[in-house]
Amino acid sequence: MNFGYYPGCALHGSSNDYEQSLRVCLTALGVGLKEIDEWVCCGATAAHSLNHKLAVALPARNLALAHAQGFAEMLAPCPMCSMQLLRAQQAVEHDPQLRTEISSMVEAKVDGGPRVLNLIQIFDRIGLDALKAAVQQPLKDLKPACYYGCLLVRPPTVVEFDDAEQPQSMEAVMMALGAKPVAWNYKTECCGAGMTMASPETVLELSGRILANAAAHGANCLVVACPMCHVNLDMRQAAIEEHTGKKFGLPVYYLTDAVGMALGLSTRELGADRHFVVAGKEA
Amino acid sequence: MDTPPTRLIRLLQLGDTETALRADSIWKCVSCQTCSTRCPKSVDCAAVMDALRQLAFQRGSAAAAERRTVVFQKAFLNNIRRNGRLNEIELIAAFKGEVFFRGRSVPFLFEDAGLAGQLQKRRKLHLRGEKVRDRGVVQRIFERAAGGAQ
Numbered sequence: 001m002n003f004g005y006y007p008g009c010a011l012h013g014s015s016n017d018y019e020q021s022l023r024v025c026l027t028a029l030g031v032g033l034k035e036i037d038e039w040v041c042c043g044a045t046a047a048h049s050l051n052h053k054l055a056v057a058l059p060a061r062n063l064a065l066a067h068a069q070g071f072a073e074m075l076a077p078c079p080m081c082s083m084q085l086l087r088a089q090q091a092v093e094h095d096p097q098l099r100t101e102i103s104s105m106v107e108a109k110v111d112g113g114p115r116v117l118n119l120i121q122i123f124d125r126i127g128l129d130a131l132k133a134a135v136q137q138p139l140k141d142l143k144p145a146c147y148y149g150c151l152l153v154r155p156p157t158v159v160e161f162d163d164a165e166q167p168q169s170m171e172a173v174m175m176a177l178g179a180k181p182v183a184w185n186y187k188t189e190c191c192g193a194g195m196t197m198a199s200p201e202t203v204l205e206l207s208g209r210i211l212a213n214a215a216a217h218g219a220n221c222l223v224v225a226c227p228m229c230h231v232n233l234d235m236r237q238a239a240i241e242e243h244t245g246k247k248f249g250l251p252v253y254y255l256t257d258a259v260g261m262a263l264g265l266s267t268r269e270l271g272a273d274r275h276f277v278v279a280g281k282e283a
Numbered sequence: 284m285d286t287p288p289t290r291l292i293r294l295l296q297l298g299d300t301e302t303a304l305r306a307d308s309i310w311k312c313v314s315c316q317t318c319s320t321r322c323p324k325s326v327d328c329a330a331v332m333d334a335l336r337q338l339a340f341q342r343g344s345a346a347a348a349e350r351r352t353v354v355f356q357k358a359f360l361n362n363i364r365r366n367g368r369l370n371e372i373e374l375i376a377a378f379k380g381e382v383f384f385r386g387r388s389v390p391f392l393f394e395d396a397g398l399a400g401q402l403q404k405r406r407k408l409h410l411r412g413e414k415v416r417d418r419g420v421v422q423r424i425f426e427r428a429a430g431g432a433q
Contacts, residue, residue: 009369014407038415041363045314046356049336053428054360061424105427107420154316155329164320190315197378198355200394202313235398274405 001125004071004114005033006062008081008227009041015078015227018254020271022077022119025256028263029126029134033075036066042084045194053105056098059088061106063113074114075122079151079159079226080193085116087158118152118161119225119255120169128176136264138178144223144258145184145214146170147233149191152225164188170223170255177262184217186210191232200236204243207232211240211248221251221279223258230254234276251279284308288318288328295331304342309335310350354381360425367421370412 011019026033039062047055063085066074076082092099092110103110123131148167156164165188171181191210192203211233214222224230234252241247253261253272260270267273286294286306294303303309309332318328339346340353358377362370375395383392402408415421 009371012413013369013371013409014402016407016409017405038417040367040415040421041369043363044359046359046363048333049314050340050353050356050360051428052333052337054425057424057428058363061420106424150315150317154320155327156320188317190313190317193313193315195313195352197375197395198352202311206313235401274407276401276405 001030002032002034003117003122004066004069004074005035006039006066006074006076006081006085006116007035008039008076008078009044010078010227015230017271017274018077018227018230018256021254021256021260024265024270025260025263026122028260028265029131031122031126034071036062036071036074037069038065042081044080044084048084055084056088056091057102057105059085060092060102060110061108063089063116064103064106064108064110067111067113068108071114073117075117075119077119077225078228079118079149080228082116082118083151083155083159089113089116090158118159120152120173121161123173123255123259124169128172131173131259132176135177135262137262139174139258139262140178140180141220142174142177142179142258143218143220144174144179144181144253145217145219145221146174146181146187147191147210147214147222147224147229148188149224149226149229150188150193153188170225173255174223174258177258179258179262181223182214182217182219184213184219186213191229193228193232196228196231196236200239203232203236204240207236208240208244208246211237211250212244212246214250215246215248219250221253223253223255225255230275237277249277251275251277284311288332291335292326292328292331300338303335304339304344305346306335309339310352349385351382354378354385364422364425365418366412367415367418368413370409370414372408372410373412 043055043058076085153162153164153167162169174181190206192206195202230252257270257272286308291303312332316329355378358374362374379392
C-alpha cells in the first residue's frame with residue numbers, strides 16, 4: 001500500500017519525532033510513503049487569520065503538485081495541514097472561476113487533486129483486523145485518553161471524518177492493540193494550538209484542563225495524532241504542572257508510537273524517547 | 284473573552300461592525316471551530332472571526348498591530364514567503380525581536396530561552412531549516428495574494 005505524503009512544516013521541524021514514528025511504524029506495516037516534491041507550507045492559522053487568498057492558494061499549490069506527480073491519495077498527518085488542504089480543495093471544486101484564478105496564481109493546474117487522508121484513515125485502510133493480527137506485544141497496561149483535538153474532526157463539513165462531538169476511531173485502533181482507552185470529556189477540546197509562542201498562558205490554561213480531565217478519568221497516558229497538540233501537552237507539560245500546581249507525569253504518544261510499540265518496536269526506534277515526558281522517568 | 288461568538292454575530296446582524304472589530308475576542312480566538320460546528324443556525328462563526336481579523340488587520344488598526352498573535356502570524360507568513368517552508372528558529376527570533384522592539388519586555392524575550400537547549404538535546408532543532416528550490420513562485424503567490432499580511 002502506497003500513499004503520497006505531505007509532511008508539513010511541523011514534521012520536518014521540531015515535531016520530527018512524529019515523522020520518525022510515522023515512517024518506522026508504517027514501514028513495519030508495509031505502507032510506503034512518497035513525499036510530494038517541492039511541497040510548500042499550508043499557511044496554517046497565520047494565513048487563514050490574515051489573508052484568505054493565501055489560505056486557499058498555498059494548499060492548492062500542494063494539491064496541484066501532488067496531482068501532477070501522479071498521486072491519487074495523499075497522507076497529511078498534521079490535522080492543520082489536512083484541514084487546510086481539504087478546505088482549499090472544496091473551495092475550488094465548487095467554484096470554477098476561483099479554480100481558474102487560483103491556478104494562475106499558483107502557476108499550476110488546480111483541479112481537485114488527490115484524496116487527502118489523515119493518519120487514522122490510514123489505519124482504517126490497513127484494517128483493524130490486519131492490525132490486530134500484526135500485534136506482537138498487546139498494550140494491556142495502557143489506559144490512554146485518546147485526544148483528537150480540533151481539526152481532525154472539525155469543521156465536520158470540511159473534514160467529514162468520524163463524529164465531531166464523540167469520535168471513536170482512535171479508541172477503535174487502541175482497542176485493536178489491546179489497550180483500554182478511558183472514557184473522558186475533553187477529547188475534542190482545544191489545547192491552545194498555534195498560541196504556543198504568541199500566548200503561552202492560553203496553552204497552559206487550555207492544555208491544563210485536558211491533562212486534568214484525562215488524569216481524573218484514570219488515564220495513564222494520552223494518544224494524539226497532531227504535532228501541535230503534542231507540543232502543547234508534552235513539551236509544555238512541566239510548565240502546565242507549575243501553572244496548575246498539579247503533577248500529571250502523563251506521557252503523550254503519537255498514535256503511531258502506540259501502534260509501533262504493539263508491533264514490538266522500541267520507543268527508541270519510534271523516537272518516543274525524545275519526548276519531554278517519558279514513561280517511568282522524571283522529565 | 285469579552286464578546287463571545289454569539290454576541291459578535293449579533294453585533295454584525297445589527298450592523299455594528301465597529302464594536303465587533305474592537306472586540307478583544309477576535310484575537311483571543313484559537314480557531315478551534317467549535318462555534319461553527321455547534322451553531323444551530325449553521326453560521327460559520329469561525330470564518331466570521333477570520334473575516335473580522337483580516338478587516339482589522341487591513342485597516343492597520345494599532346490595536347491589531349500590537350497584538351502578539353498578529354506579530355507572530357506576520358512573522359510566520361514572512362518566513363514562508365522567504366523559504367516556502369517554516370524555519371522555526373528564524374520565526375522565533377523574528378517574533379521575539381519584534382515584540383521586544385515594541386514593548387521592551389526583557390522577561391518575554393527570555394521566557395522560553397531554556398527550551399532551546401531542551402529541544403537541541405532531543406534533536407528537535409534544525410539550525411538551517413528547509414527551503415523549497417523554487418522560492419520565486421512562492422514569492423509570486425504572496426505578491427498576487429497581496430492586500431494581506433506583508
